[in-house]
Amino acid sequence: MSSALPEYYFRVRENGAAVFRVDSENRQRRIEMDQIAIVNIRNGEIKPQGDRVLSDADVAQIQTWMDERRQVLAHRDMDDIHRAVDYLNLTTQWVQAKASDDQLDAVTDALLLAMxxxxxxxxRKKADRMTSD
Incomplete structure (x- = not known):
C-alpha cells in the first residue's frame, strides 16, 4: 500500500463532486482537506469555493476527474441496463414457475404498463435510427 496521498480528493455528490486539496505535510502531520471547488458533471461547471482562484493545475486535475467520472457513469448505465434484461428474464421465470395468483394481481398492471x-x-427509437441512416 502506498503511503503517498493524492493531491486532490473528490467527494462524490448527486451531480458531481466537492473537490478538496489534500495536505499531509503540515507540522502536526495530520491530513487536512481544504475544499477548493464544487463540480457539476452534467454541465461541466467548476465553481471555486469562496474567494479562491483555481490554478491551471487545479482545473486540469478537476477536468481529468470529470472525464473519468463520466466514463464510470456511462459504464454503470450500460451495466444497469444489462441487469434489467436479466431481471426481466428472472421475472418471467418467477411468473411462470412460482408466482401465486395474489402476487400476480399485485404486480401485473404495473409490469404491463412499464413493459x-x-x-x-x-x-420509436429504433424507427428513428433506421430512418436517419
Whole structure:
C-alpha cells in the first residue's frame, strides 16, 4: 500500500463532486482537506469555493476527474441496463414457475404498463435510427 496521498480528493455528490486539496505535510502531520471547488458533471461547471482562484493545475486535475467520472457513469448505465434484461428474464421465470395468483394481481398492471412504455419507446427509437441512416 502506498503511503503517498493524492493531491486532490473528490467527494462524490448527486451531480458531481466537492473537490478538496489534500495536505499531509503540515507540522502536526495530520491530513487536512481544504475544499477548493464544487463540480457539476452534467454541465461541466467548476465553481471555486469562496474567494479562491483555481490554478491551471487545479482545473486540469478537476477536468481529468470529470472525464473519468463520466466514463464510470456511462459504464454503470450500460451495466444497469444489462441487469434489467436479466431481471426481466428472472421475472418471467418467477411468473411462470412460482408466482401465486395474489402476487400476480399485485404486480401485473404495473409490469404491463412499464413493459408497454419500454416497448413503445424502443420501437420509436429504433424507427428513428433506421430512418436517419
Amino acid at each position: 408497454h412504455d419500454l416497448r413503445s419507446t424502443l420501437v
